[in-house]
Amino acid sequence: MPSDAITEARRQIQICNACRYCEGYCSVFPAIQMHRNFAEGDIVQFANLCHDCRGCYHACQYIAPHEFDINVPRALASVRQQSWKAHAWPSCVGQLFDRSALAFSSVMVVSLAILFWLTTAMRPASGEGFYSFMSHSLMVAIFVPSFLLPLIAVGISVRRYWKAVGGGSIRWQYIAKAVNSLARMDNLSGGHGEGCNFEDGDRFSNARRWLHQATLAGFLLCFASTCSGTLLHYGFGMEAPYGFLSVPKLLGVPGGILLCIGTAGLAWLKTKADPNLGVASAWGGEMAFILVLFGTSATGLILFAATGEPAVQFLLPLHLGFVLTFFLMIPYSKMVHGFHRLAALLRNAEMMSEDSSLRSH
Amino acid sequence: MPGSGSNKALDVLVIGSGNAALTAAISAREIGAEVLVLEAAPEVYRGGNTRHTRNFRCMHAGPTGVLPGEYGENEYFGDLQRVTKGNTDEALARLTIRSSEECYGWMQDHGIRFQPPLSGTLSLSRTNAFFLGGGRALVNAYCRTAANLGVQFVYGALVRHLELKDRRILRVDAEIEGETKSFFPRSVVAASGGFQANIDWMVDAWGPAARNFLVRGSPYNRGIVLRNLIDQGVDTVGDPAQCHAVAIDGRAPKFDGGIVTRLDCIPFSIVVNKHGVRFHDEGEDLWPKRYAIWGRLVAAQPDQIGFAIFDSRSIELFMPSAYPPVEAKSVEVLAMRLGLSKEALVATVEEFNNTCRPGTFRPTELDGLATEKLNPPKSNWARPISNPPFFGYELRPGVTFTYLGLCVSASAQVRAKGSPIENLWAAGEIMAGSILGEGYLAGFGMTIGTVFGRIAGCEAAAHAL
Ligand SMILES: Cc1cc2nc3c(=O)[nH]c(=O)nc-3n(C[C@H](O)[C@H](O)[C@H](O)COP(=O)(O)OP(=O)(O)OC[C@H]3O[C@@H](n4cnc5c(N)ncnc54)[C@H](O)[C@@H]3O)c2cc1C
Ligand code: SF4
Ligand code: SF4
Numbered sequence: 001m002p003s004d005a006i007t008e009a010r011r012q013i014q015i016c017n018a019c020r021y022c023e024g025y026c027s028v029f030p031a032i033q034m035h036r037n038f039a040e041g042d043i044v045q046f047a048n049l050c051h052d053c054r055g056c057y058h059a060c061q062y063i064a065p066h067e068f069d070i071n072v073p074r075a076l077a078s079v080r081q082q083s084w085k086a087h088a089w090p091s092c093v094g095q096l097f098d099r100s101a102l103a104f105s106s107v108m109v110v111s112l113a114i115l116f117w118l119t120t121a122m123r124p125a126s127g128e129g130f131y132s133f134m135s136h137s138l139m140v141a142i143f144v145p146s147f148l149l150p151l152i153a154v155g156i157s158v159r160r161y162w163k164a165v166g167g168g169s170i171r172w173q174y175i176a177k178a179v180n181s182l183a184r185m186d187n188l189s190g191g192h193g194e195g196c197n198f199e200d201g202d203r204f205s206n207a208r209r210w211l212h213q214a215t216l217a218g219f220l221l222c223f224a225s226t227c228s229g230t231l232l233h234y235g236f237g238m239e240a241p242y243g244f245l246s247v248p249k250l251l252g253v254p255g256g257i258l259l260c261i262g263t264a265g266l267a268w269l270k271t272k273a274d275p276n277l278g279v280a281s282a283w284g285g286e287m288a289f290i291l292v293l294f295g296t297s298a299t300g301l302i303l304f305a306a307t308g309e310p311a312v313q314f315l316l317p318l319h320l321g322f323v324l325t326f327f328l329m330i331p332y333s334k335m336v337h338g339f340h341r342l343a344a345l346l347r348n349a350e351m352m353s354e355d356s357s358l359r360s361h
Numbered sequence: 362m363p364g365s366g367s368n369k370a371l372d373v374l375v376i377g378s379g380n381a382a383l384t385a386a387i388s389a390r391e392i393g394a395e396v397l398v399l400e401a402a403p404e405v406y407r408g409g410n411t412r413h414t415r416n417f418r419c420m421h422a423g424p425t426g427v428l429p430g431e432y433g434e435n436e437y438f439g440d441l442q443r444v445t446k447g448n449t450d451e452a453l454a455r456l457t458i459r460s461s462e463e464c465y466g467w468m469q470d471h472g473i474r475f476q477p478p479l480s481g482t483l484s485l486s487r488t489n490a491f492f493l494g495g496g497r498a499l500v501n502a503y504c505r506t507a508a509n510l511g512v513q514f515v516y517g518a519l520v521r522h523l524e525l526k527d528r529r530i531l532r533v534d535a536e537i538e539g540e541t542k543s544f545f546p547r548s549v550v551a552a553s554g555g556f557q558a559n560i561d562w563m564v565d566a567w568g569p570a571a572r573n574f575l576v577r578g579s580p581y582n583r584g585i586v587l588r589n590l591i592d593q594g595v596d597t598v599g600d601p602a603q604c605h606a607v608a609i610d611g612r613a614p615k616f617d618g619g620i621v622t623r624l625d626c627i628p629f630s631i632v633v634n635k636h637g638v639r640f641h642d643e644g645e646d647l648w649p650k651r652y653a654i655w656g657r658l659v660a661a662q663p664d665q666i667g668f669a670i671f672d673s674r675s676i677e678l679f680m681p682s683a684y685p686p687v688e689a690k691s692v693e694v695l696a697m698r699l700g701l702s703k704e705a706l707v708a709t710v711e712e713f714n715n716t717c718r719p720g721t722f723r724p725t726e727l728d729g730l731a732t733e734k735l736n737p738p739k740s741n742w743a744r745p746i747s748n749p750p751f752f753g754y755e756l757r758p759g760v761t762f763t764y765l766g767l768c769v770s771a772s773a774q775v776r777a778k779g780s781p782i783e784n785l786w787a788a789g790e791i792m793a794g795s796i797l798g799e800g801y802l803a804g805f806g807m808t809i810g811t812v813f814g815r816i817a818g819c820e821a822a823a824h825a826l
Contacts, residue, residue, distance in 0.1 A: 018621035018683045021415055021495030024476040033480055036681055058501055059494035061412040062621075063405065067614050068683070191493055192474040202501040 005082050009043050009075040015068055022056040024191040027181070027348055028076070029056075034355050045165040047079035048337075048344035051187035053196035054277055055204075073277045081282050084336050087164065089156035096332040100285020104292060107328050112321035118142075119317045129241035129307070133316050136239070143320075146327045153331035158339050167347045174353070178345035185209045199272035208269055215262030216338075218297065221255025241307060253304065259297035263290050282334075289334040296322040371397055372825035373818070374533055374546035376520045376586055378402075379409035380496075381789025381810035381817075382552035383503035387471055388818030389550070390510045394825050397544070398507070399518040399535050401553075402581040407516060408500030409554050410578035410762070410790065410806075413619040415479065415496060416489040417811060418804030420462045427475045428465075430487050434458050437488075441802055448798030456771055457796055460812040465490060468811065472502030484649055489804040518542075520586055523549065525593045529783050547784060548821035551775070552814060554790040555763040556584020557604060558616060563760070566602045573665035575609060577759045580616035587791055590767065596776045599764035599794025605801050606656025611666060611755030612684050621683035624754055627655060628742050629675035629724065631713050632756065634662040637696070637705025639713070644741035647727065653801055660758040667756040668699050670710065672748045678724050686752040695751045714745040762806070766794035773817035784824055786817035 013032055016022065023029040028050050035042060054073045062068035081097060088094030096103040115134075124135040131139075181187065188196045188209040195206035229248040232238040242248045267290045275283060299319035306312055329335065372394035375386045382398060390396045400407050420437050421428050437458045441449055469475070474493040478486040492499045508514065515537060524532040533544045556562050558580045563571035591597055613622035628648050632655075633639050641658050645651055659667040676686070689695035696706035716735040722728060722744050732743045767775050767787045775785040775792075789810035796809055 014681070014685070015621050015683045017681050019495075019619075020479045021498075021620075023479055024493045030480075036677065055494060055498075059498040061495070061497045061617070061619055065405070066617060068621075191476065194474075202498075203505060 003040075005075070005078045006040050006043050009047065009079045010038050012068075012070050012072055012075050013038055013043065013046065015062065015070060016056075016072065019062075021061075022059055022072075025055040025059070026051060026053060026187045026191070027345075028072075028187075031348055031351060034351065041165045043079055044083045044161070045344060045347055047076040047083060048161070048165075048340045049187075049348055050076040050080070051185070051196075051341070052077060052278070053188050053190065053198070054274075055190050055197050057277055058197045058202035071277065074279065077277075077282070078279045080337075080340075081279050083161065083164070084157070084340065087157040087160040088331060088336075089153045089160070093153075093332055097285070098281065100282065100333055101288045102284075103332065104285065104288035104325065104329060108292070108321065108325045111324040111328070112317065115317035115320045115324065119313070128239070130312070130316055131240070133313065134320075136233075139320075142324070143327070146324055150327055150330040154336060154339050157331060157336060158343050161340055161343050162347070165344070165347050167343070168350060170346060170350075174346050174349035177349035178342060181345050182342065185213060188212070199269045201274075207265070211262050211265035211269065213262075214258045215266060215293070218255045218257070218259030218262055219293070221251050222259060222297065222300070223255075225249070225252030225255055249304070253301070256297045256301045256304075260294060260301065263294035263297065266290050267294065286334045289329070292322060292326050292329070296326050371395055371544060371546040373397070373548045373550060373821045374399065374544055375550045375552060375818075376533075377409060377552040377554060377789070378407040378500070378504070378514070378516075379411035379552060379554060379789060379810065380414070380499070380503075380807055381791075381814040382550070383408075383411075383500065383507060384811050384814030385550045385552055385786075385788055385818035385821065386512045387503065387507050387510065388815045389548075389822035389825075390507065390512045390818075392819060392822040392826065394548075394822035396507075396512045396822075397546070398512060398514045399520055399533075399544075400514065400516050401519040401585075402516065402579065404516040406579065406581065407504065407514075408497060409582055411500055411810070412495075412497045413578055413617075414492070414499070414807050415620070416482075416485065416491040416804045417464070417807035418461065418488055418802060419465050419490050419808070420458050421465070422462070425462075425465055426469070426490065427477050428487065428490055432488050437461075440488075441797075441805070444800035444802050445798050446800065448800075449796055453769075453771060453796050457809055457812045460815075461808045464808070464811045464815075467815070472506045473499055474502075485803055520553065522589055523551075523586065523593075523785070525590070525595070525777075525782065525785075528777065528780070530785050547825035549785050550814075550817045550821050551586050551590070551767070551785065551787045551791055552789045552810075552817070553586040554579070554582035554584075555766070555793075556587055557582060557760045557763045559583040559585075559588075562588070563604070563763075566763075566765075567604075567660075570660060570665050573757065574606065574660065575613050575618060575622075575757050575759045576616045577607075577609065577613075577618055577622070577761050578616070582790075584763075587765075587767065590775070594777050595782065596768040596779065597765060597794075598768040598792075599766050599798060601763075601765040603764040603799060605653060605761040605764070606660060606758040607653055607761065608655035608659045608667065608756040609759030610682055610684050611757040613757070613759065618683075618759065622759065624669065624682055624756065625652075625679035626669050626671060626675070626686075626754060627651075629678050629744075630669035630671040630754075631709065631739065631746065632667050632669050633701070633706065633709055634668075635664055635666050635701070637701050637709050639709060639737060640667075642737050642740055644731070644739040644743060646741075649803075655756070656758040656760070659756050665758055668701060669754045669756055670695070670706070670746060670751065671753075672746045672751050674744070674748050676752060682754075686754050688750050688752050690749050690751075692746075692751055695753050699753045699755065710746050713739070713743075714747060717743050717745045761801070762790055762793070764794045764797070764799065766790070767792045769795050769813070771816075772820050773813045774820065784821070786821050788813035788817040 056072045062070040085094040085097040119133045194204040198208045225248045303315045373389040373396045375398045378400035476493040519536045522534040609622040693703045696703045716732040720730045731740045769792045773786045774781045
């Protein structure tokens with residue numbers, strides 16, 4: 001990993017460790033305070049533990065033009081970005097992180113082109129609903145590998161992360177802590193529950209916290225909907241299209257709506273946020289990621305509404321194009337933050353329990 | 362600009378945007394006054410020394426928010442008596458202490474959030490309430506509250522002159538974007554801090570040694586308002602030649618180094634001057650009780666510089682500071698890296714090591730591990746400096762605040778020749794000398810600012826309306 005980001009983050013973290021005023025905002029500062037010297041793995045861990053709430057920037061008496069030039073959110077964002085790139089698999093594809101927006105648009109165009117071509121050139125002679133545009137087996141042939149391969153890539157990248165930060169064996173108790181923290185997004189709570197400083201200078205607001213959770217919940221519901229569909233198809237021989245009161249729809253429609261609202265909101269907040277507190281080169285890719293997620297959910301909902309209409313002919317490949325782009329980009333986009341964040345929370349739970357067991361001796 | 366020129370009404374003009382100024386501005390506005398805040402610094406540096414604070418000392422009859430147990434008026438006053446050696450105005454001090462209790466709720470109502478004590482500050486957990494995010498978070502919260510209430514702010518507005526005539530401030534002149542603008546407020550609150558960043562003034566008071574002092578807080582606290590008022594005959598209090606100074610890392614910036622440049626290594630070190638010679642007992646008492654004497658001790662040494670020397674056994678015993686210590690495999694090389702005479706430092710370390718006695722080293726209490734026949738002695742934690750690597754820090758005096766200030770009444774009103782100026786109030790560091798004649802009690806600066814800021818704001822508004 002290029003060491004200038006690490007060196008800069010280390011310089012700032014050493015000052016924070018002497019100051020500690022931000023200790024109450026998030027989990028990062030208490031973790032910093034367990035050390036005196038910082039190995040590269042420690043800094044990578046802090047970077048992925050940081051939820052980018054930006055509280056510590058606005059509270060800092062040493063921001064530029066002060067000569068200490070503290071900007072912890074930016075320093076950690078740049079380590080974070082680099083760590084994803086360094087841990088990506090296959091390693092050469094990790095370079096995509098530097099050109100994330102371009103990568104997104106290229107993958108998008110290619111996916112759309114392929115899907116439009118398939119739905120017209122390879123349109124099956126028979127089939128019901130969506131399957132009258134593309135046969136079920138063709139869909140499976142495309143989407144299963146393009147879902148599984150990225151998952152494998154993410155798995156390898158998270159393993160690499162876990163090694164880099166010195167993680168040990170995982171206990172249930174750590175999982176419980178990490179999931180609890182994730183569910184409450186307590187690292188975006190500001191420590192007082194009033195939220196983070198993202199879209200309006202030093203004003204605390206829970207907007208980003210709620211919108212993120214809407215996105216996460218929407219995503220999980222959509223994922224569950226797909227799983228339930230698969231189960232119905234293979235387990236019970238019930239084929240799509242499913243009616244409004246079917247399990248896949250009951251999960252998928254609210255999921256899609258939440259995902260739409262969440263991602264639209266996050267994209268809007270992102271346009272309000274101070275770019276000086278993030279990595280400039282990452283902005284486009286992060287925005288592209290949010291918009292692709294938005295596009296996936298929005299086209300999914302429209303497609304559902306248009307069931308039986310001639311427009312499905314265009315809507316289906318459009319939606320599938322978004323889905324395919326999203327899947328393929330999982331390991332090389334902002335989406336990895338979720339996996340790394342979970343790993344960082346697990347590692348933090350482990351570190352805190354090591355610390356308290358040390359103290360009780 | 363509101364209140365500038367004579368065209369628009371301005372009830373209360375507040376000078377400064379630190380804790381005292383903001384509590385005054387909010388209090389005045391809540392009563393209904395039109396309030397304008399003039400701050401010399403640009404917006405990013407608003408909040409003066411308040412940006413560097415982390416807690417305030419709060420009386421409480423029982424568990425209150427993050428504060429456990431109780432901290433009563435008499436215990437609080439006793440603590441103040443001890444640190445000031447009785448150099449305090451009892452009536453004002455008791456007023457401050459009593460009022461501190463209701464500050465907690467008031468601060469919360471105006472956006473301040475508290476947290477349990479920061480790690481490494483357990484000794485203050487019962488007496489001091491810590492601000493979540495520290496002083497700059499507090500300044501941000503107050504500024505938002507004030508702005509939402511309709512208080513106007515002008516940054517980069519340096520107040521140069523208050524026209525005092527017949528016991529009234531008739532006009533306030535400020536330099537804004539290179540031009541002098543005049544304001545004609547009905548009431549004025551001076552909350553512009555001390556003069557420690559005014560090096561020339563410090564030199565007048567201290568002598569040329571003051572050029573080598575570092576200032577821990579804002580470069581904008583230059584005492585311009587204080588000087589202007591003194592020149593027009595207002596009453597002052599406090600010794601102009603006194604300031605609160607601690608020994609900080611010599612590599613710290615000239616201004617605004619704040620909390621991260623402090624060094625807590627002295628009890629586990631020996632401290633030498635630039636000739637490599639020790640000059641004071643490093644183990645006299647527990648560190649929190651001796652923290653504040655080392656600024657003056659170092660200031661009295663040639664070139665106002667000192668060096669703390671310790672070895673690898675002590676490196677983990679104190680809070681880390683912003684800069685890593687200078688490190689070397691031998692005392693000779695350490696001397697060289699610190700710019701000290703090799704022979705002198707080696708001789709001092711050897712002499713010290715030879716006078717250390719066997720015994721149990723207990724870093725968190727007075728362990729009585731004293732040197733034998735060493736002058737000056739080291740009365741506790743005297744353990745040979747012999748385990749490489751060796752470490753050293755350069756020490757300089759870092760000034761926290763000055764004591765000379767405006768003499769105020771219990772209603773925060775400023776006086777000239779014993780009688781009040783009708784429309785001038787003062788709060789915070791600029792009048793803290795009225796209560797704190799010498800010494801310092803952790804967290805008391807913010808308490809004085811909050812109590813008198815609120816009083817000054819209310820009085821100023823009542824006068825204007
Ligand atoms: C490193 C450090 C840590 C500290 N920690 C604590 C702590 O934890 N608890 C505590 O109680 N105290 C602490 N103190 C002391 C504390 O900072 C002060 O007591 C307190 O901030 C004083 O508040 P104030 O509003 O009077 O002054 P300040 O906060 O200094 O505000 C004065 C303001 O006036 C402005 N100003 C000055 N001159 C002019 C002018 N001519 N025109 C316009 N504006 C002007 C300045 O720019 C500044 O913004 C600390 C001090 C330092 C240096
Ligand atoms: S970000 Fe600034 S205020 Fe916060 S802990 Fe670090 S140095 Fe201190
Ligand atoms: S940005 Fe927020 S989450 Fe990240 S280190 Fe700062 S306070 Fe913690």
